[in-house]
Amino acid sequence: MSNSSEIPSFVLAAYGNVGELKYLYFSMILPWYLSICVANTLVIAIIYVDKGLHEPMYILLCNLCVNEIGASTTLYPLLLSQMLSESHEVSLPWCFVQMFCLYTSVSIEFCSLAAMAYDRYMSICYPLHYHTVMSTGRVFMIILFVWVYSVLNFVLLFSFILGLKFCGNIIDKVFCDHQLMIQLACSVSVINHVSDILFILLTLWIPFAFILASYLKILVVCFNTSKENKQKAITTCLPQIVSVSNLFVGCIFHFVDSRIEAAQVPDKVRVLLSVYLIVCQPMITPFMYGFNLPKVKTSFQRFVFHKK
Template sequence: MENSSLPFSFNLTMFVNIGHYRFAAFIFCLLLYSFIVCANLLMIVVISQYRVLHQPMYMFIALLSANALYGSTGFFPRFLMDLLSDVHLISRLACFTQIYVIYTYGSNELTILSIMAYDRYVAVCYPLHYHKKMTSKTVAVLSVLAWIFPALSLSGLILMSARLPLCGNEIEKVFCANWNVVKLSCVSTDLNNAVGMFLTITTVFFPLFYVLYSYLRILIVCWSRSAVFKVKVLHSCLPHIVSFVIYSIAGFCDVALSRFNLEDINPFVAVVLSLEFVVVPPVLNPLVYGLKMPDIRRHILGLFTCNKKMNTNPLCD
């Protein structure tokens, strides 16, 4: 066995040398991060401010925006520093902290989307029992579980990875990822792989299959109903379906990239694909919900109008 150690820092090797263009890339990514923060904060403020939006569906959208802020904050500040740096070393503690934040962000996202699918399933399939099933207490419990379960389950996996003796410190990514660290191990990682597979099934595939099951049941209910009912359900469910598809594609690209030999892929393409998971959902989710859901769109416009015409806009009351 090679000499093993616990490296003090890791080297992120996927950064492409773009010369002076890195300043333009820095400005673009800074603006992107600013948009993510502003757009998702706006969603949270609008939903919290207007009482008519204090409904389960909108509360879960606010939770999705809060998770976007959490995940992007775990990625962008460090990434922006690396864009301007010639050396891309990250301390061991910072690396595993970033792994924890990004992995819990991804798991939270899917858990919240599955809860939103359950909400739409109850609303469409059991409309007369909706308010009885989706009480404020139920919403609070589901929201807490959406954060607590991934936080606790992933803590054990990451602690196991942190204890591995490593024979290298190069991570083929622009941010720290658990699988890339495990690949550096000098000892057998069978236990890590088994725990990782179990957590993948419980935190990824179970919610994934439940979302698909929920929308399949909704589709079956809509099949025999009127055209007006179908259009109403489509308007209600379409933003959630779009968010789910966006997240699934971004997650698939990240997982697929970790299994490929990066030497066979164009470096720029590899970087773009690796960024999708932490960039695309936080950017598109507020656009999808803000533009596609009339109640949110109306109150966003009302919020800006209130700042100009405080006494003439009825939404300001």
Template sequence: MENSSLFFNFNLTMFVNIGSYRYPAFVFCLLLFAMIVSANLVIILVISQQRTLHEPMYFFIVCLSINSLYGSAGFFPRFLMDLLSDTHLISHSACYIQIYVIYTYACNELTILSVMAYDRYVAICQPLHYHTKMTLKTVSNLAAFAWICSAIFNITLTSLTAKLPLCGNKIHKVFCAMWNISKLSCVTTVINNIVGLLLGGTTVSFVVSYVFYTYIRIILVCRRSSSEFKGKALQSCLPHTVTFLIYSITGFSDVALSRVNIEQLNPYVAVILSLEFVVIPPLLNPVVYGLKLPEIRKHLKPLKAG
């Protein structure tokens, strides 16, 4: 057994040697990062400056955009450096910080989407009580709850992972991940697995079940309503549905990738699959909400004209 004290850094081994193509790849990824930052900042600025958009639904959209900026900041700077580097070593402290940021980004996205499902449920199924239930205090508490739960879960899981004695330093990914580090442990990870399953499994199961429940209730209400009401409900719910599906598909891809033998996959396919989760939702969320919600789209037109 190798002595875990010999490893002062982790080695991210999924980076493919693309030779001189690293520079076009760097420029492309830098442009992606710039697009993510610009698109989400535009959504935040438009909603914050327009008083007509100071409503719960738009407040939660701002939360999504802030979370996208947070997650992208935890991934892209390090990834861009690695694209230009011949070695892909990352210190233990930097690795665990990246794990915390990326995993809280993932949890925040999930909890915010569940809160948004509740907001749409109240707006469509209980419209007369909407402003009574969705007060500024309630909205603030729901947003705080989403962020605090994510922070507590990930502080717990990251701390447990950081305490594991390691007998290797190779992480088969382009960024640090808990599961990959756990596989390097010299000792059993039963406690980590149980805690991770309880926290992660319970959270995901509850959120997915709750989102499905709210949409079933919304569908039942729409069936008994006029065509005009159905159209407005669909227009209101469609961006959230698309966003939730994007998150679910990319999240599932990332989980599935961590459970298979990476070495049996085409290296380029493996890299693309590993990037989906940290690139696609932050890039597409502002596009979906900017194009699908008429109130935001209306205020974006003057910016385009300018």
């Protein structure tokens, strides 16, 4: 029986045989990746340069943009190299590294959005206590907690697959996937399935419940306030609601694709659904959160076009 150390690499079979189209796909994917990096870096630079944006909401936004760049860099360079490759093989250590970065970034994304929801909750529901509760030191402690919590989530998940023995090395995706690796194991214990459920609970459902609770409380307060304050609250919260909704839908696509046999779904559609989260979310953050916010938009015009 083969063990994990005897399988030096995994084959990412979802690339298939695209033939000469690989150059077309490469020329489409590379500009998209560069656009993600440029857009998110620009938001970070604007927030860093403009001292007026050194507020909790924008600091948390900056953290979110850093995560978008990191998550995209984990996927796209390998995806681009695999697109031009004939073998589509990925070494076992790199597979674990990619999983660590991708899964941790998803957890950071959800937890960061939960932190931003809490920030909006304090700002709208308790404006008099806002600057006391959401001090700069407190915000950086929240960001540190988000990253540590997310890393520990994956360490917990990783501990259950580290000693698995694999009887196959074909992963039907364009990136290394935890659940598909479990399916390649020679034998899987109940604890592996429990760890998967636990990871989903810690990564998705707990942050999502926190986000939902925050916005429900904001909604209650908005019903009992002036029309002007309602409009302001909606304008502030709408980008977050859009981002959370997109993130949740992307996660559903990923988890369903990894766990349900979708024989009736064309392979190309399945590939698109599996990478939907990493393709769309990194662009939603800078444009829905960043350039859509009035203060950031004004600062962007000064920063890029030197407008007063």
